[in-house]
Amino acid sequence: MSQGESNVLLKPALLLVGTVIAAVVVVFALNGVLAYLGIGAVGPAGPQADAPATPQANASGSGESAVAAGEGGVQKLPGTWPGEKWYSEDLREQEFDYKDPTAGEEVQFQPKQMNNSTLPDNEHRAELIRYGRDLFANTSNEMPENVGNDLSCANCHGGGDLPTTTGMVGQDIDMIPLVGTAAGYPEWTGRTQRMRDMRQRIMGCFLRSMNAPGAEEGVPEYDSREMQAMESYMVWLNKGTPSQRTPYWRHIEKPEGDEKVPVSEVNPVRGAELYLENCASCHGADGQGIEGQYPPLWGEGSYNDGAGMGRMYTSAGFIREAMPYGAGHTFSNWEDVQDVAGFMNAHKRPHLPRQPKDWAAAGAPDEGIYYNRTQQRLGYDMNPMTKKLMLAGMPIDDTEVTEEMIPEDTSRYDQPLRNESVDGSWQTTWIRTYEDVGNETATNQSATNETATNQSAITAQGAVTSAMEGDGDSRAAG
Structure with a gap:
C-alpha cells in the first residue's frame, strides 16, 4: 500500500x-x-x-x-419502608379471627425439627437453645426456685413433656404457638404503659402465670442463663418465618361489640354447668387438673390474680380457640364461653402483691374482675363472679363442684346482683403463699388493710418490677 x-x-x-x-x-x-x-x-x-x-x-x-x-x-432507595404486616391475613378475615376453625384445610403447620441442620454452628448458642426448650417444656420442675405453682409454659403453648399435647413446645397449633412471635418484640404493654423486650415478657409470665412471688427466689434475673436460654429458644423458633410478618395466631381474639357480654351480666352459675359438661373431665370438678397432664385452673397451684388469664374476656378468647384440647371452637357461642370464663375466674387463687399497681393511670379494664378498682367502678365490693357463686351457695375454693350444687334456675344470675349481700370483700379470693418462702421480692404482709398491703408489696418488689413487667395484653398467659 x-x-x-x-x-x-x-x-x-x-x-x-x-x-x-x-x-x-x-x-x-x-x-x-x-x-x-x-x-x-x-x-x-x-x-x-x-x-x-x-x-x-x-x-x-x-x-x-x-x-x-x-x-x-x-x-x-424507597422513601418509606413497610411496617409489620400479617401473613395468612385471609385467615383473620373470617368469623374466628384468631384461629379459624377451617384453617387446617388451608394451611399445614410444620413443626421445626431440632437438629444440626436447624441449630446454629456456634456450640454455645446451640446449647442455650436446647436448654431453653427444656425450660419451656417443664418449667415448674426445671426451675422450682422461680415457679410458685404447678404450671409450665407448655400448659398454654403446648408440646414439651405433656403427653396430651403434640410437637415441640411452642409449636402446637391447637394451643398458643410461639412460632414467629419473636419478631413482635419489643412491644408496647398497656398494663404498665411501657415498652418491653422479649426477656421482660418472659419474666412477666413468671411473675404472674407462674406465680414466682410464691417461689423461693422469685422472678429470675434479667441476665440469668435461664432468661438467655428461653429468649434464644424463642428466637430460634422465629428463624425461617417471613421478616416483619406477624403470624395470624399471634393475638387472642376477644369478644367485641354485640359479642361482649357486660361483666355484671356474665353468669358464672350457668358457667358451672357448662364447665362440668365440657371441662371437668380434664381439669377436674375441683379445678385442680391431672398432675403431669392437665393444669389446675384455680387454687394454690394455679396462676395468680395478676395474670392475663385472670381477665375474663382474655380467658374466654383462649378457651374458645383452644379448649377442649384438640377440639377448639367447641364453644362457638360467645355467651357460653364468657360464662365458663366467669366461673373459672370466680375462684380463689394466689394474690400478686404488686397487682394494685397495674394500670396505675387508666385503671384496670372491666374484664379485670380480680382488681379492686374495677370492682368499685362496677359497683361491687368484691369480684362480681365470686359474689354470684357465693349467692348461689357454690364453693369458690378447690371443693369439688357437683350438679346438685347448681340451682335449677340459673337465670337469676344473669342480673348484676350488686345490692345483694354476702360475707366477703376484695380479699375474699386471695390465697397468700408468700409469708413462709423467705422471698424478699415477694413479701406480702398479713395485714388486712389494703393500703398497708399494697405499700408493702410496692416497696418490696420495686427493684424487680423496674426491670420487667409482663402484661398479657397480646397473649393469654402473661
Missing part, C-alpha cells in the same frame, strides 16, 4: 476515535451535572425504575442515596 493510500484511510479512523472519545466525555460531564442536581443518571442503564419521582420523596423516610452496582449509576 502506498503512503497516499494510508493517509486516506487514517483520517476517517482518527475522526471516528475522536468522536467516540468526545461522546464519552460529554456523557460523563452530563451525568455529573445531573447527579449534582439530584435528577439521576443517563446512559445505557437509564433512570432507576424503583427510584422516587422527586428528590423530596427521598427525604420522607430512610431512603439515603446509594451508588448502584452499575457504572456511575445512582440508585435511590
